[in-house]
Amino acid sequence: MPRQARLDAPGTLHHVMARGIEGIDIFLTDKDRNDFLVHLAEQCEAEALRVYAWAFIPNHFHLLVRTGNRPIFASMRKILTGYVVRFNRRHQRRGHLFQNRYKSTVCEEDPYLLELARYIHLNPLRAGIVSSVKELDRYPWTGHSAIMGIVKREWQDTEEILSHFGRGRGVAVKRYVAFLEEGISLRERPELVGGGLLRSAGGWSEVVSRRRRGIGMASDERILGSAGFVERVIAEAEAKERETLRLRRKVPELSALLREVAEREGTDKDELRAPRRTRGVVRVIKLFCQVAVRKYGHSGASVARFLGVTTSLVNRYAASGDLLELGKYA
Numbered sequence: 001m002p003r004q005a006r007l008d009a010p011g012t013l014h015h016v017m018a019r020g021i022e023g024i025d026i027f028l029t030d031k032d033r034n035d036f037l038v039h040l041a042e043q044c045e046a047e048a049l050r051v052y053a054w055a056f057i058p059n060h061f062h063l064l065v066r067t068g069n070r071p072i073f074a075s076m077r078k079i080l081t082g083y084v085v086r087f088n089r090r091h092q093r094r095g096h097l098f099q100n101r102y103k104s105t106v107c108e109e110d111p112y113l114l115e116l117a118r119y120i121h122l123n124p125l126r127a128g129i130v131s132s133v134k135e136l137d138r139y140p141w142t143g144h145s146a147i148m149g150i151v152k153r154e155w156q157d158t159e160e161i162l163s164h165f166g167r168g169r170g171v172a173v174k175r176y177v178a179f180l181e182e183g184i185s186l187r188e189r190p191e192l193v194g195g196g197l198l199r200s201a202g203g204w205s206e207v208v209s210r211r212r213r214g215i216g217m218a219s220d221e222r223i224l225g226s227a228g229f230v231e232r233v234i235a236e237a238e239a240k241e242r243e244t245l246r247l248r249r250k251v252p253e254l255s256a257l258l259r260e261v262a263e264r265e266g267t268d269k270d271e272l273r274a275p276r277r278t279r280g281v282v283r284v285i286k287l288f289c290q291v292a293v294r295k296y297g298h299s300g301a302s303v304a305r306f307l308g309v310t311t312s313l314v315n316r317y318a319a320s321g322d323l324l325e326l327g328k329y330a
Helices: 030-045 072-090 109-121 133-136 167-182 194-201 204-212 227-244 252-264 267-271 279-295 300-307 312-317 323-329
Strands: 015-019 049-059 062-069 103-107
Touching: 015 072, 015 109, 030 049, 030 072, 049 109, 062 072, 062 109, 103 109, 109 167, 133 167, 252 267, 252 279, 252 300, 267 279, 267 300, 279 300, 279 312, 300 312
Parallel strands: none
Antiparallel strands: 015 062, 015 103, 049 062
16 A cells, blocks of 8 residues: 655644664664754754653654645655764664654644654553652653652753743643643553554544444544544645646745735734734734735744744644635645
């Protein structure tokens, strides 16, 4: 069966996994782990990725990332190729290190952002590398220690996860840890890494429930999310494929794009960059972020600077909403 194409667009949330070929360890020393992080950090600094969660287990790794100004395949190729070359040189070996190609799943942000961050950060506990969340705090090879503020990782976006648990850092960290501890009893989460209906529905209980009621649903092994989300992502991918068959158009500047969106939505463009914004204006700003980031490939950071807001907010706006409405901005 031929490989399915990667699903991606700027601002898309991905759960990325890769294992060592034939189950071999891909991390033998701390130098290996640090080297992988150097390659990962380079992609963050280039605004190609935003990293929310990650974990290194001896024979595999997990990443929870959002794409920026490069598609996921370009960033992962740079990371994995650079890592394998240096790993083989350090350990005097040749040939492939990873089993097949890495696995990337497009994820629906609500509710899976936090669920995946918890699942990924608890990996060392499930693998028996650490024995408790307290010990996990000081384990340096997951993003959890950076969220806790114990290990400094300037390239990791720790604010995005904590922002879901409260405004003050102290309260947010406390609630985040409680959320993490609640996940220990859940053990394995097959719906977070499975395929097809299992992944798309969010678990076997939901699949069984829908089958008993005679309810069909869209599914795709490359996607973690509701049936509606699966349909939107596939429709967007198909629309993107059709666009690539046409001559590539010049990407409009943000100022021109803002003017176009404002005119089409019947809004004064100056209101979209004003400090105070009404609910109607916020709706248009969300649409502008979707058009700029997801349709034309502007980076979240450049749009944030243009609007005078945070990159996290722009990425959230870009990932929200029904992207099928963007057809009129062709």
